[in-house]
Amino acid sequence: xxxxVALEVIVPAYNEEERLGRTLARIAEYYDSQDYTWRCAVVNxxxxxxxxxxxxxxxxxxxxxxxxEYGGNRGKGFAVRYGVLRANADRVxxxxxDLATPQEETEKLIAAMEKGAPIAIGSRPLKDxxxxxxxxxxxxxxxxxxxxxxxxxxxxxxxxTQCGFKMFTAExxxxxxxxxxxxxxxxxxxxxxxARDLGYEIAEVPIRWRHQEGSKVVLMRDGxxxxxxxxxxxxxxxxxxxxxxxxx
Numbered sequence: 001x002x003x004x005v006a007l008e009v010i011v012p013a014y015n016e017e018e019r020l021g022r023t024l025a026r027i028a029e030y031y032d033s034q035d036y037t038w039r040c041a042v043v044n045x046x047x048x049x050x051x052x053x054x055x056x057x058x059x060x061x062x063x064x065x066x067x068x069e070y071g072g073n074r075g076k077g078f079a080v081r082y083g084v085l086r087a088n089a090d091r092v093x094x095x096x097x098d099l100a101t102p103q104e105e106t107e108k109l110i111a112a113m114e115k116g117a118p119i120a121i122g123s124r125p126l127k128d129x130x131x132x133x134x135x136x137x138x139x140x141x142x143x144x145x146x147x148x149x150x151x152x153x154x155x156x157x158x159x160x161t162q163c164g165f166k167m168f169t170a171e172x173x174x175x176x177x178x179x180x181x182x183x184x185x186x187x188x189x190x191x192x193x194x195a196r197d198l199g200y201e202i203a204e205v206p207i208r209w210r211h212q213e214g215s216k217v218v219l220m221r222d223g224x225x226x227x228x229x230x231x232x233x234x235x236x237x238x239x240x241x242x243x244x245x246x247x248x
Contacts, residue, residue, distance in 0.1 A: 006036035007106075008089035012043050012079035016097045017050040023097050024058050024065060030103040039064050042097075043083040046073030077180065077187025081245075084168070084177045092173045096164035105207045109167040117203035118172040119195055122165035123158075128206035154193050154234055159204060161189040172200055181245045186229035190241075197238045 009027060013020060024040070031038040042055045044067060055067040068083055080094050091113065095101060101122050109120035124131060125147075147160060155161055166188075168176065175198060182190045195202055233241060 003088075005039045005089045007031070007038045007091050007093060008087040009038065009040040010043065010080060010083035010087065010092060010094040011040065011097050012045055012076050012083065012094070013047060013051050013055075013097045014045040014073065014076070014079075015047045015049045015051060017047070017054055020051055020054050020097055021058075023099055024055070026099060027103060028062060028064070030106075034107075039066070039087075039089065041066050041068050041083050041087065043068045043079040045076065045079040046071065075183035075187075076185055077190070078183040080187060081177050081180050084173050087170070087173065090170055091167055092170060093167040094164070101163065101165040101207050101209050105165065105205075106167075108205045108207065109165070109203075112203035112205050113167065113169065115203070117201045118169040119200055120167045120203040120205050121158075121160070121192075122163040122207040122209070123160040123204040124163055124207065124209050125159040126204060126206040130206075130208045131210075154230060155189060155196060158192060158202060161192050163207070163209070164188075165207060166191075176200070178244055179242055182229055182233075184225055184229065186226045186233075189230065190233055193233055194241055197242055 009031075011023070011027075016023075020042070024042070027040050031040075042051075042065070044052045044055065052067060052069065055065065059065040059067060068086060070078075070082060074082075084092055084094060091110070093106060093109065095103070105122060109122070112120040123129065147162070162185075172195070176191055176194050179194050180187055180190050192202065
């Protein structure tokens with residue numbers, strides 16, 4: 001893979017065989033209608049189902065798709081980092097396999113970046129965002145409470161660090177993700193903290209969003225882990241957060 005494209009889409013995937021075929025078809029359909037070059041890398045995070053086979057089948061007929069693997073289940077943060085650091089594009093977008101944020105919202109992020117921001121992120125709480133299918137009330141309330149903790153401890157002024165729809169320039173992606181170390185779901189706020197530490201502007205963009213069943217986040221298990229990671233990053237301080245990760 002030597003040809004640089006305008007946009008590379010990174011899709012982390014763990015046991016996504018039920019919807020991944022539809023997801024990849026929609027990605028191809030949407031980006032084929034745009035006037036820029038693109039590529040999509042699916043990062044298989046140790047899936048035990050047919051996830052890898054689906055990607056390989058699509059890639060066999062469309063070379064713009066590729067499968068990345070490393071063996072074992074390392075976590076979403078590791079998968080995203082692995083994919084982002086192997087992208088070859090002017091801009092890198094990572095999105096969830098469920099396409100809770102429709103691919104049409106890509107153009108909103110690009111528009112924000114064309115105004116000068118090296119990072120643009122989808123943000124669900126913004127007034128102009130449209131939550132077409134909301135999460136169960138308890139998940140929504142816990143999410144809001146967690147975001148308040150993130151703003152209080154780490155990333156002030158960002159309404160939604162956890163939305164799985166974020167775009168970076170190639171330079172910002174490399175600069176940030178080569179320093180990221182969290183393998184779990186806390187990687188989102190870690191990346192935003194590091195971006196702030198490095199002085200990058202982050203544009204929050206209102207988006208359309210639809211809750212999808214099948215989330216891999218288990219609140220009683222992952223919530224405490226994310227809080228632990230949040231405090232750990234705060235205690236580390238800027239110097240600790242900016243240390244390079246030897247494992248990329």
